């Protein structure tokens with residue numbers, strides 16, 4: 286299957302006055318049509334920076350090297366005018382906190398209708414009927430009334446539904462969702478995840494889902510990419526990853542999820558800290574925190590692949606090529 290999004294060997298640096306800091310190192314990933322792919326990792330691992338580089342939303346001090354193909358075009362080479370046509374049209378983004386994305390001075394109707402005006406040049410009445418349909422689709426009751434209301438009149442969950450409606454307005458092929466449920470309480474979070482999953486199924490919309498929460502990945506995604514300290518360390522189908530995590534960091538992440546069903550608490554935090562971006566070890570970046578570290582781990586591991594996983598760890602070097 287031809288990938289909708291094909292990120293090849295992306296590295297991202299931020300330039301300061303006296304130094305250049307590498308935050309993402311040699312990332313490659315694909316998202317297929319209709320697929321939900323999760324990127325999971327602790328804060329600062331580079332997952333949000335990677336997702337923002339797709340729509341070129343990083344500041345001027347960011348330097349992105351590599352290739353990002355969307356629907357066959359390298360997004361790092363298209364003009365700013367073409368990129369503006371793509372944002373909110375071919376690719377939409379949903380952020381964690383809707384209040385920072387919604388304009389407090391504009392009505393909900395105007396904000397959901399804005400991409401329809403910009404990208405489709407729809408008449409006012411066509412926009413209104415499309416917006417009402419979208420409000421219904423994202424499960425907002427009293428659509429006619431909400432159309433005239435302002436963001437502060439809605440709850441956090443409702444505001445996130447509005448953001449999903451804005452993202453869906455032009456029927457994009459890809460939605461990038463950056464921690465879209467982190468600010469919500471657990472019940473609302475489950476409803477929003479269910480809504481996004483249904484939307485993906487019904488419209489065949491691909492979703493790149495950024496999260497720090499493996500529980501959300503299990504709920505939502507078809508495939509998962511685990512990032513650590515600016516690199517991908519493991520990649521697998523969700524079922525394969527949960528059945529048999531391979532990278533010691535992934536194992537640590539899974540062990541640090543509280544297991545409510547288990548007889549006893551099995552929450553085991555990962556020891557130590559993520560290395561500083563300014564002082565990355567030359568070998569495996571997880572070395573200082575890993576219980577399995579060996580001499581060879583002082584050399585940087587590449588990705589080793591077997592039939593189900595790709596894993597950046599010397600423990601799995603001899604598995605490559607096995608079915």
Ligand code: SF4
Pocket residue numbers: 532533534569570571572575576577578579582586597598599600
């Ligand atoms: Fe641990 Fe070595 Fe694997 Fe790194 S390469 S995760 S240090 S076993």
